[in-house]
Amino acid sequence: MRNRLNLSLPAELIGRINDLADRKRLTRSAVVEAAVESFLSPDHADMQEAALGRRLDRLSRQIARLERDQRITTETLALFVRFWLTITPPIPAEEQASAQAKGRERFEGFVETLGKRMQQGKQFPNEFPGDRPK
Structure with missing residues (x-):
């Protein structure tokens, strides 16, 4: 079961999420979920x-x-x-x-x-x- 979470993020961060999702061909939700999972991981x-x-x-x-x-x-x-x-040795002037x-x-x-x-x-x-x- 999945629950919905609405949050507000800076426009620049949303742009980066969109870019990554497009490059990796993932949904924005998948990108955010992976980032939160990584952040919360004890390892x-x-x-x-x-x-x-x-x-x-x-x-x-x-x-x-x-x-x-x-x-x-x-x-x-x-x-x-x-x-x-x-x-x-010192060199004579003429040499x-x-x-x-x-x-x-x-x-x-x-x-x-x-x-x-x-x-x-x-x-x-x-x-x-x-x-x-x-």
């Missing part, structure tokens, strides 16, 4: 909470990987700069022009190599053991 809140928990867990893992990669990048740069400053030209040439080679690695999907942080992205 509805649990399902939403579980889905939200899964999303938060995934975001937490992604942030942990980003933090790890950032630490690796920072340490790599610091180690390189310390090493470079330690072993690089600076040729040293700068050689530096530009080396930098272009570096950028080219970096571009190739990125195209191949190789990433430096993934070369470290431990918490690797899946």
Whole structure:
């Protein structure tokens, strides 16, 4: 047995109900009944909470990987700069022009190599053991 229920809804909501009913080829009553049933279902809140928990867990893992990669990048740069400053002797003034030209040439080679690695999907942080992205 079915009972009639008259209710007032905003025009925009009625329009959305009509659109959904047309797309799904259902009656408006069926759309509203399914929505109310879903809202009143005791599992509805649990399902939403579980889905939200899964999303938060995934975001937490992604942030942990980003933090790890950032630490690796920072340490790599610091180690390189310390090493470079330690072993690089000052260049006499008469040799600076040729040293700068050689530096530009080396930098272009570096950028080219970096571009190739990125195209191949190789990433430096993934070369470290431990918490690797899946």
